[in-house]
Amino acid sequence: MAPRSKNRHVDHRPNPSIESPQSMIKIVIESTETSAASGLPIEPETEFNVHKAFICHYSPYIAKTLTKPEQIEIRIDDSSPKAFGIFVHWLYYQNLGSLEGDPDFYLLCEVWMLAKRFWVPKLQNMVMDSLHKVAEDNDSEGVIRVNDESGFVAHSWSDELKNFLLDMMVTTKIPSVLEQLCKYVSKDMVKDAFLARVFRELEGNATGLGPASDYYVPDLATETDTE
Structure with a gap:
């Protein structure tokens, strides 16, 4: 459905090391929900302390943000602590398989968007593997576990994530999955998905x-071979 390409990541930079003392950077995740009565945050801020060498190595965005050597804090106001916690876990372990518990479908979408913001395509693609597995396994429970933060999917400006969600809506055979996804994507995407499903039926095209x-x-440091 989406164009196919084979990407081979080529990154010759040495991996960061913590064998010697390292500078730390504080990442403050600001609360995004406020009380209607007081206007004050409902949840307290969440702080993460990470090695500066690690986060700057894997996130060009963070490296660019830290313009002054003496800067020791960055504030982020559009991420949940859970999503950023998964990002920090990935920084050190370079995988998602060692997480405690399985992130739900929409939390993975949020991590994907966070990785997009931080310019970390390697993590985006690793998250996509997990999202794709949920879809391929027809894991309706994985999709219909919803939280109140899931509405951000409707405002995603990323073509790759939109294409995946759209294709998932077109190909799923589970009504509850389609119904749930329709709640958290834009009206235009819902319209496109239903038109595509109609054409699939008319053409007898049941491709998954x-x-x-x-x-x-694609990574900036990626060699791309188009098949």
Whole structure:
């Protein structure tokens, strides 16, 4: 459904090390919910302390944000602590398989968007593998576990994530999955999905999702071979 390409990541930079003393950076996740009565945040801020070498190595965005050597704090106001916690976990472990528990579908979408903001395509593609597995396994429970933060999906400006969600809506055979996704994407995407489903029925085209790599984000340091 999406165009297919084969991406091979080429990054010759040495991995960061913590064998010697390292500078730390404080990341403050600001509360996004405020009380209607007082206007004050409902939840307290959440602080993460990470090694500066690690976060700057894997996130060009953060490296660019830290313009002054003496800067020791960054504030983020559009991420949940859970999503950023998964990002920090990935910084050190470089995988999502060692997480405690399985993140739900919409939390993974949020992590994907966070990785997009921080310019970390490697994490975006790893998250896409997890999202794709939920879709491929027809894991309706994975999709219909919803929280109040899921509405951000409707405002995603990312073509790759939109294409994946749209293709998932078109190909799923589980009504509850389609119903749930329709609640958290834009009206235009719902319209496009239903038109595509109609055309599939008329043409007798029952093709499922393509491989996860169809929805991968190319890296600036990636060699791309188009098949």
